[in-house]
Amino acid sequence: MSESDGFEDFHWMFDMLHHIDVGLVVLNANYEVHLWNSFMENHSGISSSIAKGQALLSLFPDIDPNWFNQKLDNVLKLKTPIFVSWEQHPNTFPFKSYRPITGIADKMYQNVMIRPVSSPDGTIKQLCLVVYDVTDIAVNKMALSTANSRLQRLASAISK
Amino acid sequence: MTTRVLICDDSKVARKQLSRILPTDWDVEVEFAENGQEALDVMSSSRFDILFLDLNMPVKDGYETLEALKSFEESPKVIVVSGDVQPQAVARVKEMGAIAFQKKPATADDLRESLIALGLFSEGQKATQTAPEVVTAAEQFTLNEGLQEISNVAMGRAASVLANMLNVFVKLPVPKVNVLEVGELQMALDHSVKDESCSAVSRGFVGSGIAFEALLIFNDSSFPDMAKLLGVAEEINRTVETELLMDASSILVGPFMEAFGRQLNIDFSHGHPVVLGQHVKIKDLINAKKALWKRTLAVEIVYEVENYDIHCDLLLLFTEESVPTLENLLSFLVEDE
Numbered sequence: 001m002s003e004s005d006g007f008e009d010f011h012w013m014f015d016m017l018h019h020i021d022v023g024l025v026v027l028n029a030n031y032e033v034h035l036w037n038s039f040m041e042n043h044s045g046i047s048s049s050i051a052k053g054q055a056l057l058s059l060f061p062d063i064d065p066n067w068f069n070q071k072l073d074n075v076l077k078l079k080t081p082i083f084v085s086w087e088q089h090p091n092t093f094p095f096k097s098y099r100p101i102t103g104i105a106d107k108m109y110q111n112v113m114i115r116p117v118s119s120p121d122g123t124i125k126q127l128c129l130v131v132y133d134v135t136d137i138a139v140n141k142m143a144l145s146t147a148n149s150r151l152q153r154l155a156s157a158i159s160k
Numbered sequence: 161m162t163t164r165v166l167i168c169d170d171s172k173v174a175r176k177q178l179s180r181i182l183p184t185d186w187d188v189e190v191e192f193a194e195n196g197q198e199a200l201d202v203m204s205s206s207r208f209d210i211l212f213l214d215l216n217m218p219v220k221d222g223y224e225t226l227e228a229l230k231s232f233e234e235s236p237k238v239i240v241v242s243g244d245v246q247p248q249a250v251a252r253v254k255e256m257g258a259i260a261f262q263k264k265p266a267t268a269d270d271l272r273e274s275l276i277a278l279g280l281f282s283e284g285q286k287a288t289q290t291a292p293e294v295v296t297a298a299e300q301f302t303l304n305e306g307l308q309e310i311s312n313v314a315m316g317r318a319a320s321v322l323a324n325m326l327n328v329f330v331k332l333p334v335p336k337v338n339v340l341e342v343g344e345l346q347m348a349l350d351h352s353v354k355d356e357s358c359s360a361v362s363r364g365f366v367g368s369g370i371a372f373e374a375l376l377i378f379n380d381s382s383f384p385d386m387a388k389l390l391g392v393a394e395e396i397n398r399t400v401e402t403e404l405l406m407d408a409s410s411i412l413v414g415p416f417m418e419a420f421g422r423q424l425n426i427d428f429s430h431g432h433p434v435v436l437g438q439h440v441k442i443k444d445l446i447n448a449k450k451a452l453w454k455r456t457l458a459v460e461i462v463y464e465v466e467n468y469d470i471h472c473d474l475l476l477l478f479t480e481e482s483v484p485t486l487e488n489l490l491s492f493l494v495e496d497e
Contacts, residue, residue, distance in 0.1 A: 100371055
């Protein structure tokens with residue numbers, strides 16, 4: 001493969017990762033931002049040039065550092081992905097809902113996956129965060145369970 | 161001899177932009193009109209050499225103005241300046257007597273070249289004179305005008321993509337910009353969709369502190385013709401309708417947002433389009449009781465396709481928090497390049 005091919009490959013891959021509608025963050029072992037894609041830029045309002053090199057937690061002071069660092073430590077130590085579901089932690093990152101007008105959620109509900117990134121020599125020196133917008137799923141599930149419990153109350157009132 | 165120029169555009173931003181990019185070494189006297197009727201009135205009382213004419217305007221649009229000019233004994237040379245870059249729009253205005261078509265927003269170099277090519281201006285005609293117009297605080301445009309103008313340009317680009325792809329002519333209105341409360345939004349929608357049932361798709365956009373939704377609403381009576389246009393021969397059932405709705409949203413909203421974002425210099429993130437409802441009443445689309453917002457800055461564009469029964473409403477609904485950022489970004493539009 002020629003050098004120009006390499007550049008082209010890098011270009012389309014970067015374009016894809018940058019514009020994919022999923023948040024992507026790569027952190028080094030000090031938990032400083034190494035990659036910050038456009039989803040993260042646009043939803044947080046923090047541009048990539050500002051985010052790079054900063055500690056992730058300094059960008060989001062409202063995230064509980066003990067809770068979050070524990071997760072990151074575990075990923076590095078266990079070399080295994082760890083998941084944060086919207087059901088345990090609805091809004092890990094303080095982003096707003098994608099559809100502020102017709103949606104009924106104010107905030108963006110997120111599933112976050114934290115996974116180890118292997119370097120060419122096989123060691124783990126970086127972590128990757130993948131942030132999924134699950135607002136629609138969350139809102140629907142909550143509406144469903146509210147409706148269910150209402151039905152249950154009704155049913156038990158009738159059977160009495 | 162001083163060339164007398166009349167700039168006719170309903171947008172103050174556009175009038176200003178154009179007057180600023182006229183060659184500075186051109187010996188001109190510039191006057192302005194806000195719509196075709198005003199331009200005709202001015203022209204009937206005094207003679208002009210060149211008329212820069214916008215197409216989408218209230219009261220009397222560019223086409224009607226060109227039509228009316230035919231009865232003038234001494235009509236000026238008309239250069240159409242428009243965001244509507246559909247090939248048919250260009251062909252139509254030339255047929256109606258315009259000598260040139262200038263894509264909006266034009267740069268000083270574009271305009272200079274085109275004026276030279278048309279023989280209306282030659283280099284070094286006159287020693288550099290002061291800019292024809294000096295911006296004073298009182299003349300500063302408002303957020304609404306800026307937003308209207310960039311929507312206008314974006315709408316023209318989107319229509320052109322559509323026109324090329326489907327070989328149709330899209331009728332473009334003047335975008336309406338309003339600040340609406342929840343109830344008012346419903347009323348505005350009711351008004352444009354009337355009593356018919358409708359179907360709608362929404363897509364969220366966010367970037368650089370600006371968040372909005374692009375809501376596309378179709379009258380349900382548009383589906384048979386949409387199917388015809390998009391080459392769908394199957395019988396129209398719910399699945400086909402959903403497919404048409406999603407396709408139309410991609411085709412209409414995509415190029416619009418691309419042109420819109422480019423003018424603001426923002427690479428927006430956008431979510432997956434969501435079907436808000438099919439065959440519903442407009443009031444069911446937006447849940448006024450559960451709405452978490454109070455006011456929204458709304459840009460409304462009504463698309464109609466000539467010779468087809470297709471009527472759709474594109475609404476850009478900005479959050480209140482986005483307004484200051486938007487204002488700031490738009491203020492750069494009229495600054496020098």
